[in-house]
Amino acid sequence: MIQAKQTHELLYFALRNSKLRLGLAVLLLFVLLALVGPLLTDYRPYDYVGPGAQPPSSRYWFGTTTFGQDVFTQFVFGLRATFLVGLVGGGLATLIGVLIGFVAGYRGGLIDELLNMLTNIVLVIPTLAVLLIIAAYLEVRGVLIESVFIGCTAWPWAARAVRAQTFSLRAREFVDLARLSGMKPLKIILTEIAPNMLSYLLLVFILQFGGAILIAATLDFIGLGPTNAISLGLMMNNAVLWSALMLGMWWWFIPPGIAITAIVGALYVTNVGLDEVFNPKLREM
Amino acid sequence: MGRYFRRKLLFYLLTFFLAVTIDWLIPRFMPGDPVQTMLSRAAMRAEATQVIYGYYVRAFGLDLPIWQQYLNFWNALFHGDLGVSLWLFPKPVIRVILDAVPYDILLLLPAILLSWFAGNNFGAIAARRRWLDNTVSPLSYILTATPYMWLALLLAWALGIVLRLFPISGAYSYAMAPHLSWAFIGSLLQHWFLPFASLFLVMFGGWAIGMRNMIIYELEADYSRYLEALGAPRGLIRKYAFRNAVLPQITGLALELGKIVAGALATEVVFSYPGIGYLILQAIQNKDYFLLQGCFLFIIIGVLLANFAIDIVYVVVDPRTRVGMQGEMA
Numbered sequence: 001m002i003q004a005k006q007t008h009e010l011l012y013f014a015l016r017n018s019k020l021r022l023g024l025a026v027l028l029l030f031v032l033l034a035l036v037g038p039l040l041t042d043y044r045p046y047d048y049v050g051p052g053a054q055p056p057s058s059r060y061w062f063g064t065t066t067f068g069q070d071v072f073t074q075f076v077f078g079l080r081a082t083f084l085v086g087l088v089g090g091g092l093a094t095l096i097g098v099l100i101g102f103v104a105g106y107r108g109g110l111i112d113e114l115l116n117m118l119t120n121i122v123l124v125i126p127t128l129a130v131l132l133i134i135a136a137y138l139e140v141r142g143v144l145i146e147s148v149f150i151g152c153t154a155w156p157w158a159a160r161a162v163r164a165q166t167f168s169l170r171a172r173e174f175v176d177l178a179r180l181s182g183m184k185p186l187k188i189i190l191t192e193i194a195p196n197m198l199s200y201l202l203l204v205f206i207l208q209f210g211g212a213i214l215i216a217a218t219l220d221f222i223g224l225g226p227t228n229a230i231s232l233g234l235m236m237n238n239a240v241l242w243s244a245l246m247l248g249m250w251w252w253f254i255p256p257g258i259a260i261t262a263i264v265g266a267l268y269v270t271n272v273g274l275d276e277v278f279n280p281k282l283r284e285m
Numbered sequence: 286m287g288r289y290f291r292r293k294l295l296f297y298l299l300t301f302f303l304a305v306t307i308d309w310l311i312p313r314f315m316p317g318d319p320v321q322t323m324l325s326r327a328a329m330r331a332e333a334t335q336v337i338y339g340y341y342v343r344a345f346g347l348d349l350p351i352w353q354q355y356l357n358f359w360n361a362l363f364h365g366d367l368g369v370s371l372w373l374f375p376k377p378v379i380r381v382i383l384d385a386v387p388y389d390i391l392l393l394l395p396a397i398l399l400s401w402f403a404g405n406n407f408g409a410i411a412a413r414r415r416w417l418d419n420t421v422s423p424l425s426y427i428l429t430a431t432p433y434m435w436l437a438l439l440l441a442w443a444l445g446i447v448l449r450l451f452p453i454s455g456a457y458s459y460a461m462a463p464h465l466s467w468a469f470i471g472s473l474l475q476h477w478f479l480p481f482a483s484l485f486l487v488m489f490g491g492w493a494i495g496m497r498n499m500i501i502y503e504l505e506a507d508y509s510r511y512l513e514a515l516g517a518p519r520g521l522i523r524k525y526a527f528r529n530a531v532l533p534q535i536t537g538l539a540l541e542l543g544k545i546v547a548g549a550l551a552t553e554v555v556f557s558y559p560g561i562g563y564l565i566l567q568a569i570q571n572k573d574y575f576l577l578q579g580c581f582l583f584i585i586i587g588v589l590l591a592n593f594a595i596d597i598v599y600v601v602v603d604p605r606t607r608v609g610m611q612g613e614m615a
Contacts, residue, residue, distance in 0.1 A: 121300045123540065124592055125307075128547035129584045133311050136569055136577055157540065210430070217432045218547045222554060222562075223569050236434060240555060245442055245453065253442075257435030265430035 013277045020273030026266035030259060034083055037076025045074045045230035056251050063251035066242045074230050075255050081143045081231040082213055082263065088144065089212030092151025094158055094205040101162025102189050106170055116163070123156035128218060135224035143226045146219065150212050158204050165200055169193050199278035203271055210267040217260050232256035289606055293596050297589050304585040308578050309358045313351075367582070368575030372567050378579040381564065386583065388456055389560040391477065393549055396484040397538075403485075404492025405534055409527055411493065412500035422497060428490025433548030437483040437555040444479060451479050454557045480556045484549060488541075495537055499530035532603055539595045542588050 014020055043049050052068040054060050062071035104115040130153055135141060169175060170193070178188045194201075219225060220233025221240075239245075239253035342348055349357070361367070367378035408425075411417045428436075445453035457463065458472040503509060503526035512522045553562030561580050568576040600606045 117296075117299075120296065121303060123543075124297075124300050124588065125304055126543035126546045126584055126588055128543065128550065129581050130307065132565060132569075133308065133577065133581050136574070137312060214432055214544075215547070218434065218551050221432075221434045221551050222566060233432075236438065240438070245438065245446060248442075248446060250442060253435070253438050257432060257438065260435065261427065261431045264432075265427050268426055268430055 010277060014274075017273045017277055019269050020277060023266045023268075023270030023273055026262055027270065030079060030263050030266075031083065033076060034079035037079065038073075041070065041073045041076065043070050043073045045069070045077045047073070049073075053247065053249055055249075062255055063249070065238065065252055066244070066247075066249070071235075071251055071255065074235050075232070075259070077230045078232040078235055078256060079259060081226070081229055082216070082260065084143050085147045085150065085216040085231075086209040086213045086263075088147035089150035089154065089216065090205060090209035092148060093154040093208045093212065094201070096151065097155035097158025097204065097208075098162050098201060100155070100159040102166055102193070104159070105163040105166025106185060106189055106193070108167075108170075112163075115159075119156045119159045119163075122153065123160070127153045127215060131215070131219055132222070132224060135219060139227075141224070141227045143229050143231065146216060146226060147212065150215050150219075154208060154211055154215065158208060161204060162197070162201070165197050166193055169196055199274070203274060203278075206267050206271045206274070210264040213260060213264055232260055289600065290596075293593065297593060301585065301589060305359070305362065305582065306355075308581050308585075309355060312574060312578070313347075313354070362582075367579040370576045371573040372571040372576060378575050381576060382561065382579050382583050385560050385564050388558060389549070389553075389562075389587075392480055392484065392553070392558065392560060393545070396481050396488065396549075397545060400485045400488035401492055401534070401538060404489045405496045405531065407489070408493040408496025408498075409500050409523075409530070412497045412504070413523070418497070421493060425490040425493040425497075428486055429494060431487055431490075432551070433483065433487050434551035434555050436487055437480065437552045440479050440483050441555060452476050453479065456559050476556075476558075480552050480558050483552055483555075484545075487548060488545065491541065492534065492537075495534055496530060499533055500526055503527075503530050532599075535595060535599055535602065539592050542591055546584055546588060 046069060048068045049070045050060065050064055050068050052064055052066045054064040054068075056063045060070055060072065062075055064070055065074075100115050100119065104112045104119075127150075131149055134149055135146070138145070166189075175188060175192050178192045183192075216225075216231065217233035217236075220231050221237045223237055223241075225231050225234040225237065233256070235256040236253050239249070244250075244252040347354070365379050367382070370376050370378050370381050373381055407421060411421045441453040444450045452458070452475060454476075456473065456476050457469060458476075461469055461472055463469065500523075504522070506526075506529075509522050509526060512525070549560070550562030550565060552558070553560045554566045557563060561583060564576060565580050567573065568580065
């Protein structure tokens with residue numbers, strides 16, 4: 001009963017929050033484009049469909065590349081790759097971060113020290129540098145593998161954040177009560193601590209989602225992107241490689257950048273909006 | 286305070302040790318033979334391939350036992366021997382990298398420091414002026430969500446190609462050789478501006494948002510309310526709020542370094558700016574794995590040094606770390 005009322009209240013504030021509405025609307029737009037877009041085009045991303053270097057027209061909506069590939073086709077397939085990286089990379093990073101954060105925060109002591117050390121080390125080493133070294137030695141790279149590697153290196157700050165939250169929750173009475181009643185640690189974490197952090201975990205996931213997209217874009221742009229697929233970063237990489245700048249082919253590199261900026265920006269704004277919804281102190285009255 | 290630095294130093298040494306181990310480990314334990322991969326892409330005659338294959342197996346020391354290879358790697362490292370670059374054969378990797386490092390410092394140091402100061406000040410002002418908050422904050426969100434290389438591409442296209450205000454490639458005019466003269470310094474600055482501006486703008490957005498949120502949080506803290514109740518002037522309260530809000534921003538700088546490095550690499554690629562990022566691109570395109578590994582090591586060293594510098598600043602700024610209380614762990 002109380003639960004239903006709480007959900008109702010959250011929904012009320014969620015619908016009233018303009019940041020949340022804006023962020024979700026932009027995200028929805030791009031998700032739809034990623035889902036429907038590939039159905040609107042008859043080509044595959046690397047098909048040679050017509051004359052090269054054509055500006056946008058009714059026939060080629062976003063123009064064509066130097067080689068006569070359709071930019072719109074590459075764009076919508078690239079959007080799919082972007083969301084896949086965000087979902088898998090961001091999801092995996094959140095999962096690892098949450099697990100390490102829970103264990104370190106709840107167990108404390110030596111385990112905490114060791115996990116904390118590990119977290120700080122991975123935090124200091126620049127993610128991209130490690131990914132560079134790994135990706136350079138892989139002959140065939142897919143979007144999925146890229147996402148997994150990103151997930152495996154992007155978790156530290158999530159772990160730190162979750163650890164700090166777990167730390168403060170661990171000292172609360174209801175957790176003491178659960179411990180006194182003989183509950184197993186895993187069960188306490190899952191049934192007492194995690195539900196109290198659910199909103200927080202959602203925020204962590206959203207930020208990791210955006211972070212994974214940006215890392216993937218950089219990696220693709222430097223030339224270590226997927227070898228068997230298209231992505232937004234790869235489009236920009238190709239554009240620079242084939243002097244789209246000098247030739248003034250703005251339609252080649254502007255759309256992928258707009259999409260990444262809009263998606264990541266929308267994620268950030270959604271994050272702030274959700275924070276206001278979950279945290280009564282931040283609500284504007 | 287001694288304890289604080291000893292702990293930090295130990296931590297950085299351990300991190301460096303692990304990073305070097307990763308650098309050594311990955312080429313050897315990735316699927317496939319790195320030497321074979323490298324050669325298969327460079328089309329050569331069969332007998333030449335044989336000779337070169339033998340050279341690389343010996344150069345990598347691949348015919349030795351694993352532990353020996355590892356020790357040799359460390360030994361070579363301490364002698365500054367990172368191998369020979371394939372791309373600029375026969376220049377040693379260490380020379381190639383040392384030639385590039387000044388450009389990275391020239392680009393990164395001003396971009397990081399200026400964006401940090403400007404972003405923090407702007408964020409602090411935006412936190413208490415509604416019209417600024419309504420204009421700068423949304424803009425900051427867009428900037429911080431922008432991929433570094435895309436902003437670089439936009440600036441290069443708009444200011445470089447369309448308006449022809451700035452050159453978009455290299456660190457100085459190709460018609461010049463590096464020497465000390467006003468003309469050369471002018472050319473250097475002209476080429477430096479666009480990469481600097483794109484790095485500056487993206488970072489600026491992040492700092493401004495962070496500072497704005499921190500100030501609002503601090504102004505609602507108990508001590509601010511108490512000062513207010515005592516009738517302290519608003520300027521004083523804001524000063525205290527700012528000093529408290531700056532601490533997380535310093536820690537934030539340490540945490541952001543990884544992302545900043547990634548952004549700088551991509552920006553250098555856009556502008557063919559001859560720093561480490563540009564070297565990495567060349568290393569990847571030319572399958573120059575020695576160079577790639579060397580760049581990795583230099584990035585790690587740079588980031589660790591920067592972290593250590595931030596730790597020192599933190600001790601200066603936050604008195605709690607000086608009297609032995611546990612400060613923030615970076």
